[in-house]
Amino acid sequence: MTNHWNDLQHTDCALIMGANPAENHPISFRWLTKAKENGGKIISVDPRYTRTSAVSDIYAPLRSGTDIAFMGGMIKYAIDNNLFHKDYVVNYTNASFIVADGFDFNDGLFSGYDEATRTYDNTKWTIATNEDGTPKKDPSLQNPKSVFQLMKKHYSRYDVDTVSGVTGTPKKDLLKVYEAFCATSKVGKAGTILYAMGTTQHTVGSQNVRAFAIIQMLLGNIGLPGGGINAMRGESNVQGSTDFGLLWDNLTGYLGAPKATVPEHATLATYLAKETPPTGFWSNKPKFVVSLLKAWYGKNATKDNEFGYHFLPKGNKNYSHINLFKAMYNNELDGAFLWGTNPVVGGPNAGKEKEALGNLKWMVAVDLWETETSAFWRKEAGSDPSKINTEVFLLPASASFEKEGSISNSSRWMQYRWKAIDSRGEARPDLDIIHELALKLKKLYANSPKSADQPFLALDWNYGNGEAPDLDAIAKEINGYDLKTGKLMTGFGALLDDGTTSSGNWIYSGFYPEEGKNLSKRRDNKDTGNANFLNWSFAWPANRRILYNRASADPSGKPWSKEKAVIWWDAAAKSWVGNDVPDFKAILSPSEPGGTGAFMMNKDGVGLLFAPTMKDGPFPEHYEPFESPAKNAFSSVELNPAVVINDGDFNKKGYKVDYPIVATTYRVEAHWQSGSMTRNQEWLSEIARYMFVEISEELAKEKGINNKDKIIVESARGKIKAYAMVTKRYKPFTVNGKKVHQVGMPWNFGFKGYATGDSANRLTPHIGDANTMIPEYKAFLCDIRRAD
Ligand SMILES: Nc1nc2c(c(=O)[nH]1)N[C@H]1C(S)=C(S)[C@@H](COP(=O)(O)OP(=O)(O)OC[C@H]3O[C@@H](n4cnc5c(=O)[nH]c(N)nc54)[C@H](O)[C@@H]3O)O[C@H]1N2
Ligand SMILES: Nc1nc2c(c(=O)[nH]1)N[C@H]1C(S)=C(S)[C@@H](COP(=O)(O)OP(=O)(O)OC[C@H]3O[C@@H](n4cnc5c(=O)[nH]c(N)nc54)[C@H](O)[C@@H]3O)O[C@H]1N2
Ligand SMILES: [Mo]
DSSP: OOSOGGGGGGOSEEEEESOOHHHHSTTHHHHHHHHHHTTOEEEEEOSSOOHHHHTOSEEEOOOTTOHHHHHHHHHHHHHHTTOSOHHHHHHHBGGGBBBOTTOOEETTEETTEETTTTEEOGGGSOBOBOTTSOBOBOTTSOOTTBHHHHHHHHHHTOOHHHHHHHHOOOHHHHHHHHHHHHGGGSTTOOEEEEEOHHHHSSTTHHHHHHHHHHHHHHTTOTTSTTOSEEEOOSSTTHHHHHHTTOSTTEETTTEEOOBTTSGGGGSHHHHHHHHOOSSSGGGGHHHHHHHHHHHHHGGGOOTTTGGGGGGSOOBOSOOSHHHHHHHHHTTOOSEEEEESOOHHHHSTTHHHHHHHHTTOSEEEEEESSOOTTTTTTSGGGTOOGGGOOOEEEEEEBOOGGGSOEEEEOTTOEEEEEOOOSOOOTTOBOHHHHHHHHHHHHHHHTTTOOOGGGHHHHHSOOOSOSSSSOOHHHHHHHHHOEETTTTEEOSOGGGOOSSSSEEOSOGGGTTSSOSTTOOGGGOBOOOOOSTTOOTTBSEETTTTOSSTTGGGGBOTTSOBSOSTTOOEEEETTTTEEEESSOOSSOTTSOTTSTTTTOSSTTSTTSSBOSSOTTSTTOSSOOOOBOSSOSSOOSSOSOOBOTTSOOOOGGGSOOOOTTTOOEEEEEEOOTTSOTTTTTTTTOHHHHHHSOSOEEEEEHHHHHHHTOOTTOEEEEEETTEEEEEEEEEETTOOOEEETTEEEOEEEEEOOOOSSSSSOOOOGGGSOOSOBOTTTOOBOOSOEEEEEEEOO
């Protein structure tokens, strides 16, 4: 989130698109209800009429997988009707920048495309520069090669008729949404966009979010209370886990992992030279990388050995979830730890993922319970145990309330939690398990001469020798030290790249500024202004609550409006003041060079309407999902040209002749995820007892299906049985003049527990987004029929 949960109360309009927070993030509605009481509007854009839609002022249905068309239409509407915040756009975004020769867009393809590798050469998408390296600009925004004019041209194709034909959204609903949301371009108003998995789980997932970014920058909504782009994170600590390097291509703190395939990554010096931009906040990257290496390898990280850079694995493969399972399926892995995950229910194309597990020699599952995954080899899972040689170990883990530690929520707040009760039986906290494993392996490999074992031996595992690691030592290592004085770091601003400082995660540096003062334990609920609660927990980075808050003030440092003031320049005091930590080099006055750089993480201090950093183009463009019932109305390119395609047995593709119905998957409020934690609870199982599929009354009639009938849902990858729930929540779409049906189903079911049922993921495809590889769980093709 750029903003935070409590801040939602300040919004004048919340566009909820690709999310159903009334069921999946219910606390959000505590604040959205307040916003409504203050006159704010709520919009819900979803293929299905959800409980969120039911409490919204405007509901617009759209066919799954068409959000870019929907948002592209909004970008055009804002520009055509002059509903954008021009001063904000000129000063705080790259709208005025001139794009260099080489950029082009033609029939669905940007310049620089290589069909053989399905990749783009993004050096074709650059900004023209003056001799001193600064970007060429036209603040009048009239130059046809300016970002603004190129963007205007790109989205001129997204007229309401074409958009309505693609999305299936009635024109009047499109216009209602555009009008209500673009009204927040007015100074003094702020709109927020709330999104989750309906947005990201697509082959164009990242570009869906980019489309949100473009509209929010045009409307001048970023950096303001009640504004921003707010990703509602899923599992309670998923924010924390991505912050800490869970993503396959990131080191801790969003530092890109070195790759064997990039020649410059061969040494630390050349890696840093290649990956560090000359200007903008990321020019500090070497300080963060070297401090991270010092935290991990301690005394074993020296100037002479490039601070242990060579201990880092340099992969040459894409190790995302889909590709790991592909490797397993192709017999390329011996063993796996499945730590708190249940892919036999939650993984894409789960039937194949279950088969893949059978190719492992061993598997360790660390979980609260036996799940469909650790029991994948059983007959009840549909397997033949006599043919499976995988040795499965199940290590019982303690639940969240049986252990101590912090979690980071969507607001980026790191909140400490204390243990409530002791674990039962042999269950132990995950950290204890990791700690014991590390100590034992260190002993086992102690005298190993193998170079492959050296990184592990070099790790500075200084958390004590007891059964449990010293949590406080870990917390302090994350915060970091001044290694010359032994004192804790007070923030990332003081980190250095010469090996004299350490920090296990630069974005959290400063949460533990002195001995005994862990700020994530703070629970002072006094409002410090604007509901920012600066003394409650710690928000990364630097305890800042609203990111990009420099943009809440005009270039001279005066708030655009009194109602939406966050920080401002106090000329008499010669400093920035307000009710949040400035997201800015707070030593700069507005008139100094760089004094208006509201997006300081970026090279030129501006927000990117044109983003050459993406793998699939600098502007979001609509493509159809991997499986689609329609031809792309915008170009002759059907699928996002930059996605990696898996085919053959691992990912069979279905076509509309056999599978004419669009399907999507989602959650029900009574179950949590793959259901391991809820389908064995009597009460929750009673609320949502059986696997079901929601179908419209019109489709039910066409297929002769009645409510509660048993039906079969089939895709190119598998088939499942479920109960039909005939509902008004779905209506057929009119797509390019033809009727298209959509159905939807929960993915929370499996064969264990009380509430059992077939897993929706037997149907979903093994294909991911071009930038992140998140699977396309939200749009695929199927057919349905009565089971008898
Ligand atoms: N009760 C409960 N709460 C949960 C969870 C749970 O399992 N149970 N899981 C947690 C986790 S990990 C996560 S990630 C979040 C997920 O939170 P959400 O993203 O809200 O969850 P979903 O229900 O998967 O999907 C949201 C909506 O996206 C819609 N949708 C489908 N396709 C499209 C599309 O193409 N465009 C648009 N605009 N909408 C589409 C679906 O109809 C659905 O209503 O929830 C968290 N909260
Ligand atoms: N079709 C479809 N599939 C989806 C999605 C979708 O929208 N549609 N959503 C996707 C999303 S957003 C997500 S996040 C994934 C989730 O996929 P998974 O993470 O595989 O699913 P969970 O059910 O959350 O699995 C968590 C497991 O951790 C265990 N557990 C709970 N607490 C602890 C603990 O403290 N320690 C340990 N070791 N284990 C613990 C639980 O018992 C459970 O078995 O599913 C994805 N799958
Ligand atoms: Mo999630």
